Amino acid sequence: MLRWVVFLVIYIIIDLYAYQALKTLVRNHWVLGMYWLISIAVIGSFIGHYYGFNRREGLSNAHAYAFGFLVMVLVPKMVLLLVMFGEDVVRIPQALYRYFTEGRAAKGDYLPSRRHFISKIALGVAAIPLASIIYGIYKGRYNYKVLKYSLYFEDLPEAFDGYKLTQISDIHSGSFDDMEKVEYAVNLINEQQSDVIFFTGDIVNNKTEELVPYKNVFNKMKAQDGLFSVLGNHDYGDYVSWESEAAKHQNLEDLKALQKEIGFDLLLNESRFIERGEERLALVGVENWGTGGFKTAGDLKLASKNIAKNDFKILLSHDPTHWDKKVIQDDYHYHLTLSGHTHGMQFGIEIPGWFKWSPAKWRYKHWAGIYKEMGQYLNVNRGFGYLAFPGRVGIWPEITVIELKKGKENRS
Known part of the structure; x- marks a missing residue:
């Protein structure tokens, strides 16, 4: 059970970072809601298929697709995580500097906003593994x-x-x-x-x-x-x-x-x-x-x-x-x-x-x-x-x- 909790926590952290890239560029609530709907459906399907896995039956095609869809969404999100975390390496020290130098003058808004072009780069790079994995599942295996x-x-x-x-x-x-x-x-x-x-x-x-x-x-x-x-x-x-x-x-x-x-x-x-x-x-x-x-x-x-x-x-x-x-x-x-x-x-x-x-x-x-x-x-x-x-x-x-x-x- 513990390993599933750890896995879920890591997945949520990755998801939150990836969401930041999307939210920076997209304001449409339907699109943002669809992001979370797909994310929850994919992780729910994966956990549902693998939690309490029946060794007598072995892996089925349903298990394979549950894993495949998880890989399809997780790998691009990990790319987003790397880019967005890289941006935070700069943003967080800036926030700390403003906190200690400006104090109340910053009105509590110490953390600089995410830059649009960084999010665009992140989403563009993440689209490459996403497209590759979709092709790999749809065509690549044959x-x-x-x-x-x-x-x-x-x-x-x-x-x-x-x-x-x-x-x-x-x-x-x-x-x-x-x-x-x-x-x-x-x-x-x-x-x-x-x-x-x-x-x-x-x-x-x-x-x-x-x-x-x-x-x-x-x-x-x-x-x-x-x-x-x-x-x-x-x-x-x-x-x-x-x-x-x-x-x-x-x-x-x-x-x-x-x-x-x-x-x-x-x-x-x-x-x-x-x-x-x-x-x-x-x-x-x-x-x-x-x-x-x-x-x-x-x-x-x-x-x-x-x-x-x-x-x-x-x-x-x-x-x-x-x-x-x-x-x-x-x-x-x-x-x-x-x-x-x-x-x-x-x-x-x-x-x-x-x-x-x-x-x-x-x-x-x-x-x-x-x-x-x-x-x-x-x-x-x-x-x-x-x-x-x-x-x-x-x-x-x-x-x-x-x-x-x-x-x-x-x-x-």
Whole structure:
């Protein structure tokens, strides 16, 4: 209860500061009243959905939208808070100076009025995140981007020079609310005509039933060498309550079976080979392995027991912290690791080839895109779906296409 009181007090403080910017410029009582009506409705919806949250049911779309609307109004108000508080850094010392130098001559009106141009600047700046978040909720979550890379390896088998793979990750089917947009994305995947398709975990938020309506959408994905997948932290059903351990176990078994029906070869600490004549690629898939309280069911040694040290290896591992903590130090040398998990936090700024930033960087060393260390590559997919916040701002849903090339990269 205390945390809700603290949250509400902070929200009110932010609201009062934001209101000052609006009130400085607007005198219409209907507009000012609408401000408070929207503010109360948003915070009421959020508290109503999250206070006494039912862990057995898990997060619903209603919860996501309640959170989304809170973010939509709160972030611009925080911008207003920063600007208006910055003005108070000047106003308050001026008021104190007048109090001690003018005394009663100031007639009690010590605090200078807020300046119109400061409020205009504040509202103008705040409009940028407001518009971005509205777009992110309305369009951004289905704004699929195909990102293409060519990666060079001197020891790539000749038969696989030019081999093309598509990676998707973090479908989170329980969050979707537009079947046609998902169908569009699946068609976009097939248009890449890759040799193989990889999915790197989190196909649901919590329960297998979330995926059922989309079975006949995802089973349309096609690649000549097949579809391969691994489990992510959300696939185990750890974030909701179950009536029994048996029910939780059955949910996971149902999920495995449903993935098979879709056409995925689910790798559970296992390996497979893709062959071209006498040459081969080794595919290794581990269960989820993550730091910071996430499940560590992945067993790299077990998954690799049937492959040779000199095989060319592609590893599927949901959480990129696995690559940093375990994979790149392993003496087996995993040429390419494919991960997801971070979503790029669904918020950030990216100018391809120039600039990339997201709050995700404060949590994850490797949070989006291609990385290379110790002669090994990692791709962190930004995710196909979305979770909790029903949108994406600047970090768009991703379909990764990687072409494997033999030889050294020409950097000239």
